Amino acid sequence: MSEAGKRVIFHELLTPEDALNKIFSTVKIEPVGVEIVKIEDSYGRVLASDIYSRIDVPPFDRSTMDGFAVRAEDTFGADELNPIKLRVVGNIETGAEGLPRINPGETAEIATGAPLPPGANAVVMVEYTKRVGDELLVYRSVTPGENVMSAGSDVMMGELVLRKCTVIREREVGLLAAVGLREVEVFRRPRVAIISTGNELVSPGRTLSPGKIYDINTYTISHAVRSMGAEPVIMGIVRDDINEMRNTITKALSVSDLVLLSGGTSAGLADLTYRVLDEIGPPGIIIHGLKVKPGKPTVVAVSRDGKLVVGLPGYPSSALMIFNIIVKPILAKMLCTSVDETRIRARLAIRAEGARGRRALYPVGLVDTGHGIVAYPLPAESGAISTLAYADGYIVIPETVEYLDSGDEVEVALFTHQYMPSNLYIIGSHDIGLDLLIPMLPGFVRARVINVGSMGGLYAVKRGETDVAGLHLVDEETGQYNIPYMVKYDVRNAVLVRGYMREQGLIVPRGNPKNVNSIEDLLKGDVKIVNRNKGAGTRFLLDIKLKDVASRMGVKFEDLVKRINGYYYEVKTHTAVAAAVAQGKADAGVGIRAAAAMYGLDFIPLGWESYDFAIPIDRLDKDSVKAFLNLLRSPEFKERLEKLPGYKVPGDIGSIIWRANT
Numbered sequence: 001m002s003e004a005g006k007r008v009i010f011h012e013l014l015t016p017e018d019a020l021n022k023i024f025s026t027v028k029i030e031p032v033g034v035e036i037v038k039i040e041d042s043y044g045r046v047l048a049s050d051i052y053s054r055i056d057v058p059p060f061d062r063s064t065m066d067g068f069a070v071r072a073e074d075t076f077g078a079d080e081l082n083p084i085k086l087r088v089v090g091n092i093e094t095g096a097e098g099l100p101r102i103n104p105g106e107t108a109e110i111a112t113g114a115p116l117p118p119g120a121n122a123v124v125m126v127e128y129t130k131r132v133g134d135e136l137l138v139y140r141s142v143t144p145g146e147n148v149m150s151a152g153s154d155v156m157m158g159e160l161v162l163r164k165c166t167v168i169r170e171r172e173v174g175l176l177a178a179v180g181l182r183e184v185e186v187f188r189r190p191r192v193a194i195i196s197t198g199n200e201l202v203s204p205g206r207t208l209s210p211g212k213i214y215d216i217n218t219y220t221i222s223h224a225v226r227s228m229g230a231e232p233v234i235m236g237i238v239r240d241d242i243n244e245m246r247n248t249i250t251k252a253l254s255v256s257d258l259v260l261l262s263g264g265t266s267a268g269l270a271d272l273t274y275r276v277l278d279e280i281g282p283p284g285i286i287i288h289g290l291k292v293k294p295g296k297p298t299v300v301a302v303s304r305d306g307k308l309v310v311g312l313p314g315y316p317s318s319a320l321m322i323f324n325i326i327v328k329p330i331l332a333k334m335l336c337t338s339v340d341e342t343r344i345r346a347r348l349a350i351r352a353e354g355a356r357g358r359r360a361l362y363p364v365g366l367v368d369t370g371h372g373i374v375a376y377p378l379p380a381e382s383g384a385i386s387t388l389a390y391a392d393g394y395i396v397i398p399e400t401v402e403y404l405d406s407g408d409e410v411e412v413a414l415f416t417h418q419y420m421p422s423n424l425y426i427i428g429s430h431d432i433g434l435d436l437l438i439p440m441l442p443g444f445v446r447a448r449v450i451n452v453g454s455m456g457g458l459y460a461v462k463r464g465e466t467d468v469a470g471l472h473l474v475d476e477e478t479g480q481y482n483i484p485y486m487v488k489y490d491v492r493n494a495v496l497v498r499g500y501m502r503e504q505g506l507i508v509p510r511g512n513p514k515n516v517n518s519i520e521d522l523l524k525g526d527v528k529i530v531n532r533n534k535g536a537g538t539r540f541l542l543d544i545k546l547k548d549v550a551s552r553m554g555v556k557f558e559d560l561v562k563r564i565n566g567y568y569y570e571v572k573t574h575t576a577v578a579a580a581v582a583q584g585k586a587d588a589g590v591g592i593r594a595a596a597a598m599y600g601l602d603f604i605p606l607g608w609e610s611y612d613f614a615i616p617i618d619r620l621d622k623d624s625v626k627a628f629l630n631l632l633r634s635p636e637f638k639e640r641l642e643k644l645p646g647y648k649v650p651g652d653i654g655s656i657i658w659r660a661n662t
Helices: 016-026 170-178 217-227 242-255 273-279 316-335 386-390 432-440 453-462 483-488 519-523 537-553 557-562 574-582 593-598 623-633 635-641
Strands: 034-038 067-070 084-092 106-110 122-125 129-132 135-138 160-162 183-187 191-197 231-238 258-262 284-288 299-302 308-312 343-348 359-368 373-377 393-397 409-414 424-428 447-451 469-471 494-508 529-532 588-592 602-616 656-659
Touching (some): 016 316, 067 135, 191 217, 217 258, 217 316, 231 242, 242 258, 242 273, 258 316, 273 284, 273 299, 273 308, 316 359, 343 359, 359 386, 359 424, 386 447, 424 453, 432 447, 432 593, 432 623, 432 635, 453 469, 453 483, 453 537, 453 602, 483 656, 494 574, 494 593, 519 537, 529 537, 529 574, 574 588, 593 602, 623 635
Parallel strands (some): 084 106, 191 258, 258 308, 424 447, 424 469, 529 588
Antiparallel strands (some): 034 183, 067 106, 067 122, 084 135, 299 308, 359 373, 359 393, 393 409, 469 602, 494 588, 494 602, 494 656
């Protein structure tokens, strides 16, 4: 047990399997009660008892065809040349009562679903008959029971139709209605209290002050709880104050069956969760760390009255993955269901590192190449919110595996029950112009964007993993954009399509307080920069200019960058660069003018660049790619693009400017 001001050390890390075994052996987890609901309100609910039919289904013999109810023996020997004559004694519609008796030599017209009249034991289809007044000619014989569904042939009285712990959906409710149930006994939904912790959090809708971020986990975890069939109880944001945290957790335990909190579980000075959770026992904390990455600081505690409190990581994607691994099995037991997790096989797009003795969890975005599914690892520990939007699921690298290489087959646990492939994949460099274009695409196009930088996009094109890749790679020797890289990396399976021009420059705070006016000014001791990720075209541009500075100064490039504060502080998009500057995390960063304008920042121009599109040749005839190119060339898009600050539309936009051997 730590004292105030001391860091919490996670001494014993458990695998997820061992953690669940410890939870289930410490606490008896079972459904939390029973209630009765109307069947129209039963969707997603779980049956609390077996359902036995109180009636036969159907409750009477009924016709399965339009035709005539007959005594089968009256039709024996009938054929096209020797029809049998019968006398029509009535007409029977569905729901009819007071049915006529069918005597030898008689028949009655009958509709599909109508009750079979007494005396009849078969139905001859109308197309094998001819009626003339009250006389019927039958041209085909039938056997007893033909075209008839007998009473109880679907469900017999007393038959078990649905078992306890079955989840009620559209098929199950049909059975409940068929056996005449108006109400049904179901397990009560567990109430799950949700707490977000941290001084930096602000509820959505309120104004952000410096250093603050919006609370995400309350809402992502609430929806995850709902997806399991439980009921979230939002407790709000708790500051890093031990009394506030203690009071909120105490209240949460009093109004819920399970408590989930996020943040406040790492080994930091301000993290008080560990102390408060140990106070709710005995037994208090039973798990203080998982052998996974991310998710190591996951904490599980048990209150005096046997209720569980689970502390999840603060990063949204990490919290969701630990929810899937730890919380879902707990809720499944509380609901008497199983964890319905869909898994698919995929091929890894790029190398993913293991966690050296811990199990590594990687969110992944999926790309359906037409020849298989490819998984792109996404950041989980950086707090990148975009991971939530782009991740389809996650992969697990065992603790004994050092890394998984590009091309390795992996199993992806989906965040949702079904994977819906897109039909237009755009992998490459982030661009605000693309953000403008995609909503303008026709309705049949389902676009998916994965921002991996220009080099990542180039490799994706070469491997045939994308439909379109946005590139802005400047050649160090010639200053030409993109074409030299198509040649250098021998991308013979694709063409390069002209895109548009973007103005790159230094993004600085309004008023430029550090007086940053050139690349050389990034070397000032009091200037901190934010950089783009390796492989990004903007990173290439900055490094080329820094190499030029190093050459003029007579120093090595590697030594020069060590003098730049923040050179290794990397983000993945232009807007992330602008956001870092706007939030005071950096004094400058290289990005496009449009991103600076979005955040009301100053901009020091460095020059114009070409943002073009590499497209595999075999995708040019794909309908979604044709729609993309048609929109790229359209007057409507050009007009809207030129309204963005720092964008120019060339006259040959949308035309092929390079192909192999040309």
